[in-house]
Amino acid sequence: MAASSQPLADATAPPTLDTRPTLVTVPLRHPWRWVSGIVVGLVTASLAVAFAQNPNIDWPTVGAYLFAPLTLQGLATTIYLTAAAMVIGLAGGIVVAIMRLSPNPVLRVVSGLFVWVFRGTPVLLQLIFWGFIGAFLPKLVLGIPFTDVEFWSIETSTLIPATVAALLALGLNEMAYASEIVRAGIASVDHGQTEAAHSLGMTPGRTMRRIVLPQAMRVIVPPMGNEVITMLKTTALVSVIAGHDLMSNLQAAYAQNFKIIPLLIVAAIWYLVLTSILAIPQAWLERRFGRGVAGARENVVSKLLRVWKAGKK
DSSP states (O other): OOOOSSOOOOTTSOOOGGGSOOOOOOOOOOHHHHHHHHHHHHHHHHHHHHHHTOTTSOHHHHHHHHTOHHHHHHHHHHHHHHHHHHHHHHHHHHHHHHHHTSSOHHHHHHHHHHHHHHHHSOHHHHHHHHHTGGGTOSEEEEEOTTSSOEEEEEEHHHHSOHHHHHHHHHHHHHHHHHHHHHHHHHHHSOHHHHHHHHHTTOOHHHHIIIIIHHHHHHHHHHHHHHHHHHHHHHGGGGGGGTOOSHHHHHHHHHHHHOOHHHHHHHHHHHHHHHHHHHHHHHHHHHHHHTHHHHHHHHHHHHHHHHHHHHHHO
């Protein structure tokens, strides 16, 4: 019998890639996750339908007042109060935060008292105080102290109308909260960064502007964005001093026609629209100032993936 010319397969040789068993990945099932999602969705849909079909809402009145001049004028005042109060609060908050971090004890005490007063009293109380400050200071006088000599005087109610009073109350209150947010952001930056900047000859002011604050923004932006949204909703309290904001105008309207629920829905729709719009730049700023941290996380993930792939090979 002729011998076969084909070599015998070595039983101890490792299997080739073609003979290795194929691994089949089976995704993990979560049936209760789907069940709970369906239940919550059905409950939410039923509540939305019941709310929309409620005959007491009076949707025609909602549509009539949604873009009414009275509503749009109040909306413009609300946006103005929110933007102006946040500018005052943020600019003043940075100053107060730097004062609280100052080695000067007088600056620390004064800034601490400011935060203690304006953060420790309700914003509604501050609105009423500024709205009726004419009862406390009927006239503002510029002259020689402790004498009857007056160079200039004006009625306080004329100088501080309702809108200015609302702006002062909201801005000063926000200044106290913003100072604590900024102080926390500045404290989160490693002190070695400041020492390194000073060793390069940078002044304290330049170090704060160019080194500390840009790094602190990663901590400052998320809570400050929430403060903007909170400020937008806090402007509704201006109605107690007739500040002509969105809520004040709608309250004046339903005081005449008694359409309370429809006009409150109009206010809720506009507040939801504005808060949704404000969430967009907040998310963008968070991504922008968090790029370093996100990049570091991505680097760690990419390294782990490379190690895992190398292990498979």
